[in-house]
Amino acid sequence: MARDEGFDVFVLGASRRLLRTAFLLVGDRGTAEDLLQDVLERMYARWSRIDDPHAYARRAIAHAATNRWRTRRRHAEVPLGERDAAAGTEPESACRDVLAALATLPPGQRAVVILRFFDDLSIDQTAAALGCSTGTVKSQTARALPRLRALLAFAEEPC
Template structure:
């Protein structure tokens, strides 16, 4: 609901946004950066950017979309930094996926996450927003600040690459193939 033009949203409304949007933003961030700690940092950075603009937001209902766009643009800027792609110290060695369950035409969660991590940043963002966050082509274009044609071409290229990475047994164009979280590709 739009607010009175002379007043911005309250801190209580921002706290409510954080409370309700955090789980979705965090899941999206994990799929974008493929690291839980970085995902938490990404969500915090996106919410900090949202709060910095909070007094100028006129429609609290649109704030969740603003936060999602801040998340994606922050992730994009991180992808551009060279240090993001380098080695990072961790407390534990990552597990290597050695199994696949392709009998029913679906890849395991680990396989899909590993394949997503191999996509270029924009393709990964398009796949996550379109199929995991269930955004339309137009909503994805708006979140990424690109045209709908770019979303369509990036989606096609990403799905082609995922088919190569996951094998021909996985039909990413059919509801039998699911991304982590239960959403269909």
């Protein structure tokens, strides 16, 4: 398959999921869009050398989001407890609550939670995506879930 064709198929098929992952990681739609476009442009430039585009994209997005957290602290995060009394539709309300809860997590824990429970990656896949050990993934998960559970009402899931 030619470069453009293969790349197009990948972008059209995967961009929605990748954008949503980026959105959860950075908590801002515009930033998530910019981050995804930046990652995809870099992938296009080296498309012939990428074996697993999905894994590559997830890893790049997670790293870019982590770098962003390290280099930029001016981004306004949504404080808990400041929900609009006239909350909107269910998805909007859920979005606000979930982003606020994720924002309380350290970057590493946030990334682990999103890759494991949103992208449905295994412990091994999450470790590979974040460039850390499986033990780190387990410990970050164990620390993150109680905190999220205190802020969001959700059922137990196997770790």
